[in-house]
């Protein structure tokens with residue numbers, strides 16, 4: 001199959017259309033090459049001979065759709081990803097959050113949890129952990145289970161350490177985990193104030209109020225109307241001066257709902273809720 005497989009573009013666009021109409025998930029923002037590669041792997045996994053058969057199956061089976069989605073969505077993440085963003089967060093956003101009586105943070109696409117553990121470490125080092133409550137959600141149950149377990153491959157720890165140090169971390173990073181076999185088991189006291197929950201950014205109903213929302217490296221998978229809808233949802237769960245962070249390669253400025261936010265840092269893609277209703 002490896003060499004002979006060719007994507008049937010008509011079948012692929014029918015699948016993309018069905019997924020958008022039935023499940024409100026937009027696949028068309030994915031680069032064709034990466035989408036084709038992933039679909040090919042899914043056909044092999046489900047032992048199906050065509051995209052049309054796959055489309056028929058997932059149209060009638062939301063559980064199968066979830067499995068399909070888990071394969072399609074990119075879960076790539078890392079500790080202190082884009083470390084200079086974290087440095088900016090520690091130096092410029094944390095002092096603002098420190099003025100609040102309590103701090104509520106939402107990781108809205110937390111993947112396997114590295115972003116959440118990074119935040120927990122940074123908050124602890126800033127002495128803000130005791131008054132912070134974190135919510136971490138993702139559309140994918142498997143990655144949430146991984147995040148809760150706090151187990152990450154030991155081989156990624158050199159890179160995590162380098163990111164941590166670039167982010168302004170000065171402690172001994174290895175003190176945050178115990179190495180056992182091929183894995184690093186993070187200190188679960190870091191996540192004692194974290195509630196993990198499955199949440200679909202597109203279909204999920206609006207959450208409570210948050211002082212900081214991280215929506216990093218997921219908006220890129222959605223088209224502009226969907227991005228707009230998500231930012232609008234965020235705006236309704238943030239009070240004036242609350243912060244919103246997107247990924248380094250993302251921005252909200254093309255969305256109509258960007259009117260709800262002022263730019264706090266253009267370089268680090270941090271926005272701040274303004275007074276507009």
Ligand SMILES: C[S@@+](CC[C@H](N)C(=O)[O-])C[C@H]1O[C@@H](n2cnc3c(N)ncnc32)[C@H](O)[C@@H]1O
Pocket residue numbers: 073074075076077078081108109110111112115137138139140143199200201202215216217218247
């Ligand atoms: C590339 S990861 C980003 C992880 C982390 N925020 C970071 O920047 O490193 C994207 C995550 O978005 C999640 N995702 C995709 N569609 C979603 C949706 N509709 N609602 C919530 N999460 C979604 C995926 O499951 C994946 O874990």
